[in-house]
Amino acid sequence: MVKSVLKFVLWTIVIAGSVSGCKDTSTNENTDTEYSAGSTTDLKVDFKDTGIKIQPTMYGVFFEDINFAADGGLYAEMVKNRSFEFTLPKMGWLEPNSDRHNLNTNSGFMTVIKRKGTTGNHNYARVEVKNDQGYVLENEGFRGMGVKQDAKYNISVKAAKQSGNIQEIHFQLVDSNGEAIGETMIEPKGTEWNTFTSQITASKTEKKAKLKIMFKGTGVIDLDMISLFPEDTWKGRKNGLRKDLVQLLADLNPGFLRFPGGCIVEGRTLARRYQWKKTVGPMEDREILVNRWNTEFDHRPTPDYYQSFGLGFFEYFQLSEDLGAEPLPILSCGIACQFNTGELVPMEELDPYVQDALDLIEFANGAVDTPWGRVRSDMGHPEPFNMKYIGVGNEQWGPAYIERYKVFAKAIKSKYPDMIIVSGSGPFPEGDYFDYGWEELKKLDAEIVDEHYYKPPQWFRDNATRYDEYDRSGPKIFAGEYAAQSVAIASPDNKNNWECALSEAAFMTGLERNAEVVHLSSYAPLMAHEEGWQWTPDLIWFNNLTSYGTPNYHVQKMYSTNPGTDLLKITKDGKALTGQENLYATVVKDSNKNKLIIKLVNTSDKAQNVSIDLSGGDVKSKGKTLTLTSPELSDVNSFEKPDNISPVEAEFNSEGHQAQLNLAAQSFTILSLELN
Structure with a gap:
């Protein structure tokens, strides 16, 4: 995760200066179409089968131990430095x-x-x-x-x-x-x-x-x-996970769980990289590591931040299983964080790193009579975890990454040809690093490329069309880390405000509309302790007693609990709605629940009427709406008002083959209708 972007402070300030908020103008910047608050926008749903499936992994969660997310957070241990292993062994x-x-x-x-x-x-x-x-x-x-x-x-x-x-x-x-x-x-x-x-x-x-x-x-x-x-932990497991935090994750209905990071995978140096083998086996034998975020930012130093690995790779796999999510582990490719030291393991010394990847697959999927399958079995899980994905590197860039990725890919595919490998396009969604990575990965027939973007809200609204022209025959996309930044990247003043969440909702219509190429997506970071955070914004906030979901959390939840199975088309004048008249839309069919699900985002500061033509399908007249909105773009949730911005459900009745809706100003609405 790119959070040590101190070298790019000027760059982020320039970008932050472009934030202007959601505009209500008579002419939207994406179109020449004029509108007025009293007019109605006519939309049409095309019920023809596009042949495009919404992947079960479309909406997932990305966990990294930043902001006290593991020790002091999800991992329910309450004693800090329980085995006196910190650099200053009496700390705590x-x-x-x-x-x-x-x-x-x-x-x-x-x-x-x-x-x-x-x-x-x-x-x-x-x-x-x-x-x-x-x-x-x-x-x-x-x-x-x-x-x-x-x-x-x-x-x-x-x-x-x-x-x-x-x-x-x-x-x-x-x-x-x-x-x-x-x-x-x-x-x-x-x-x-x-x-x-x-x-x-x-x-x-x-x-x-x-x-x-x-x-x-x-x-x-x-x-x-x-x-x-x-005693009251998630699923009642002894010495387990904090119940309220896991419940917030379970409520997201995630399709995958990416772990353990993030920049902690790479480490500031190779010696401080995340080594999964040190996180399994008896708890007292897991060697602790100073957390790479402990002194990363001058604005939030946390010298008492260490990783006990009580939440280790076995627990991550177990949590994935609990959530019904595909496990997606990311491993070091032999490059330390390039925003810190960029230390490289020599190519002739890369074999142990590659072997770690092969051994991890055996740990997750191997029979109990294999060396690492036996370790898993001895920990209480003889059945395989059925891991299908593995990530090589976090967000490395340049020739050094491509050179090492080739070695990993060859070794993994030789032994496990069905394993899906996730590669990375670097830390930014554009520029030389990005272009070079994509060019080389396409040559290598990479399967999935991980893209990251921490940008102002306006960027997210403008980029709802980002994937419209991506090559459908090329690598698939993992939108692995994204979050709208209300101030600037790595600023301690970033807020989880409604403008950020609304802009992400608009952007996500573009992810869903391009489900043919976008197969996974996740917001980042996931969690933050009220007093122990280093990075903002974050999806979930917690203190020692309580927790709450941000407006961004509710946007993610509305998508992930209404994902659908088949992509359909919703258009205005034959064109996809990608910001014209400050409206964004996507539509899916859920063949399992026999539902039509329409997602509508109005970024205007005025309510808008829409009329949706449903004449091409056999749709029941009764349905439900789920609406998320707030009167001010600066509004947030908080410990005092955790539900200040939260979805409101209502009954809905269509008129014949027309669905008439009044979309509140600055709102995200989901309309669900049953199919006959």
Whole structure:
């Protein structure tokens, strides 16, 4: 994901200056047709079978661990730095009444010990409790810990007694005032490592709770993997995913889940790239990595942002299965982020990277008697995940990418000829990088090319025709990352406002109308923590207690829950509606539900009447409309008003073979009618 675009600040400022908002003029910039607010625009649906199918993957979700989306977000672990593996191994941990420099007040202290060997879990904490003055250890969580009254939270800790007689370890949830709002304890036994568990029931809802640990007795004890999870996770899985966030994803009805990124795939350096093999197997053996977004932006430094990989490749595949979405993993092609170091692995050293791709396919699809299929089976999923797609590189560009892509494609197709490979056209939707990438990928008969665009709202409205002239016999399109930028790319002032969402709705009519060539699409980024974000805008916002979908989320949901199966045509005077009179439209048939689905976007600041001729088909008179609108283009949703902009459903009756609608100003409307 291109978010380290600091080298392009001037470029983004120039582009941002072109944003002028949705215009209401007597002459739309895309046409010479004049109109007035009181006139009616006549449209016609052509029911002839175009032979073009809407792919089940047309609308999906793209997940990247940015904005605390995984640790502190989707992955429900509440303890930050649970195994003391951060570069500063005490980060996240507090010793409020320990003073090593004053023996009169020193009740104890913690020391981080480095293990011998090469295990992924390198460190553990050694706690010495010296007297009865009450040594305390606290974890601050991810900008606090969100706990809900009467909810249950599961404690787990690995412990090994070294000396003395520490009889009990007490765990408390404390509120922002330090008052206990839930407590439990364990009795550590033995000098060997053992896992101890218990449960806390919260007596109060608190957004900024902490975990407080106290000890009964004195002595030395080693601690590791100190963990706190809500019991109520997605599908009730122990130590699983945050339920409300997954539900928001499930409600999108995604056709695919792209993971794990994004620029974190590449890493700032090759040593810090995402390596999927380090994210599977026992949780305590997964080696953590500093998140590449932790200090990327001066405006939002987050030095405490790491990846625990509790949400690893197995969990991504499992989540895809839960959502009924095709898994689409993206792997490093041996090029670090070209906006950072651009470090290249030499071609003669590329084999391990290629082998990672081949091994991933075996992990996802291999029989249980294969090496990586056995790893999957041992993790609790003997059945294959039936992965069909794999991405090579995130958004690399230039000859170095093409040279490496060739090697990956040859190796993958030789062993797995049916695997569909997703390639990339670089970080921008135009320019030299883009043109070169497309030219070379077409020569290589690439199957799917990933295009990214972070642009002003006007660009999205103007580009509803982007794919009209694309070669139907060439590579298919994955609109893999896009979002209208209200200010400028990488600006902290970007908002998920209604103008951005409305402009994306207009643009998406062009994606759907060109379903013959566009096979996948996804907004990005997906999620952002209220206090932990680095990049805006984002589809879903959350804090430690609650979450909500932005207006952009509702646009995506309206498309993805009304995708249809077959593309039809809707025209004005025989031409597709691509912005004439500030109107955009597309129509599909859903042969599974026997429905006609018409999507209409009015970007004018005045309501418009449309009359749709349905005489070519056998359509029932009764149907439904779903309308998303807001009076001001600057309007947003928020934690205080999460449903400020949300769809409104209404009954609809057509008049004979004519569907008459009044499209609200600056609105997105879906009309669904049953077919006889």
